[in-house]
Amino acid sequence: MALLELDGVRAGYGQTRVLHGVSMSVGDGDVVALLGANGAGKTTTLRAITGGVRWDGIINFGGRSLRRATTEAIVRMGIAHVPEGRGVLTELTVEENLRLGAYLRRDGGGVAKDYDRVFGYFPILRERRKLSASTLSGGEQQMLALARALLMRPKLLLLDEPSLGLAPLVVRSIFEIIRAVNESDRVAVLLVEQNARIALELSSRAYVLEVGRVAVEGESATLKNQESVRRSYLGY
Amino acid sequence: MRDDAAARAPRPQRRKDHRGPGTLMQEFLQQVLSGIASGGIYASLALALVLIYNAMGLVNFAQGEMAMFATFLAFTLIGRGMDYWIALPLTIAIAFVGGIVIQRVVIRPVERAPVLTLVIVTLGLATLINGLAGFFFGYLPRLFPSPFSVQTIDIFGAAASWQDLGVIAVSGVVLVLVFLMLQRTTVGLAMRAAAHNPEASRLLGIRVSWMLALGWGLASAVGAVSGIMVAPILYLEPNMMQTVIIYAFAAAVLGGIESPLGAVIGGLIVGVTVNLAGTYLPGVGGDLQLAVAFAIIIAVLVLKPNGLIGRRAARRV
DSSP, rough: OEEEEEEEEEETTTTEHHHHHEEEHHHOOEEEEEEOOOSSSHHHHHHHHHHHSSEEEEEEETEEEEEOOOOOOOOOOTTTEEOOOTTTOSSHHHHHHHHHHHHTTTOHHHHHHHEEEEEEHHHHHTTTTTSGGSOOHHHHHHHHHHHHHHHTOOOOEEOOTTTTTOOOOHHHHHHHHHHHHHHHHEEEEEOOOOOOOHHHHHHHEEEEEEEEEEEEEHHHHHHHOOHHIIIIIIOO | OOOOOOOTTTOOOOOGOOOOHHHHHHHHHHHHHHHHHHHHHHHHHHHHHHHHHHHHOOTTTHHHHHHHHHHHHHHHHHTHHHHHHHHHHHHHHHHHHHHHHHHIIIGGGGGTOOOOHHHHHHHHHHHHHHHHHHHHHHHSSSOOOOOOSSSSETTTEEEHHHHHHHHHHHHHHHHHHHHHHHHHHHHHHHHHHHHHHHHHHHTTOOOOHHHHHHHHHHHHHHHHHHHHHHHTSBBTTTTTHHHHHHHHHHHHHHHHSOOOOHHHHHHHHHHHHHHHHHSSSTTOOOTTTHHHHHHHOOOOOOOOOOTTTTOOOOOOO
């Protein structure tokens, strides 16, 4: 059974409907890419999963319906969502942001180990931990958001455009860390990306959204090489 | 019209010819000290205003009335024979719970309403609490007991009253406790996160709505301290806090309305400034001191709208 399942999910803002029946699934430990043009509904799909937008249809996580669950409750079930714009709390310090990642955890020893681990991934965060998060560069903020999400020890990681606005080298290193975390912890990842090339490299499966519907789905390796798919949906 | 804290401080005679420079200095120190005492009271109420401003993007116009009501509870407890030092923490605890209840029952249903709705709701709350206090306790001004003696003690030649020192000590302890809670505890951290960025906080599993309620509880508790501290200086009656809240507004605006530390610094500056103005500026005794507070509010809004510690435009929609 899949870890996350969406079936016929429709959602929107006020009168404007954005999703017109999205069905997809993410298996335990899978990396799944969610691709598509601007406005196709990628971000809205993630927001529906964590209860940030009203939706109809079926969303199940670990076999449980998310129908009536609040955002806080969904997060407590094991979903870490790094939203568009990263959701870094810029009024707080780097360290306080990280402490909030471990807010729900009661295993002090495990948390200490995870701090060492994320500081291993992102040494710059250890250096800057006493500074206000607002002083970080875009890439560093993305690292902070990812580190904070890892401290939550999620079963599923939702990443919304982690490459947005970052230098190619930084994007590379962030994606390598996502891959490392996925391999060592079996954390499932649902990755929303504009940068289809790098997303298809990292993921095993991919869905392409077009105007609120899944237009194409399949193995990432297959999609990557399909000339027609590349040209019409992925733009490279 | 009743006097306020600063106005009832010892009033100097303007007979400078009989004094040496030493006495002038002592008098100045004395006025500064009693200004700090009033400042501690304003700081507590200003901190309450800031805590709620951060939680809902709006000051709570009922803050002063909530403090007044809590002070009546303390008055009742003490009147029934309870020791002052038991009644004080007990009242603070009741005020804390009361603040949470008010947020859950009155504010939460209109949480997402336009700002104007919230303004009306808190104004209505102020009127309601004021009326309830009048109904239960009457409008007769009452003498509130003070645990501190009216005797003075010599500090660097200035005669400091135990009353002023006691107020400074109690406000100081309460303010430090609130700061430790906000800055050093996990729940304080979650409260700050929830106030600054509710969306991102929810995604971290923080129960934002409860954190906002906790903010109301904390504000109500700190406000209660200001009421209990000011009551022995003024007289206790339902309109007691209506001048104090103006000074607290001035303090909060001066500190940048979003900054708890700014509110405390603002409170002390307002307390000392108003007291010194009342002493040394001819014509600014008694009621005109309130004008000094308004002057501070207007000056800050015109010259430095973000206040002393404000980080960005004090606007949130």
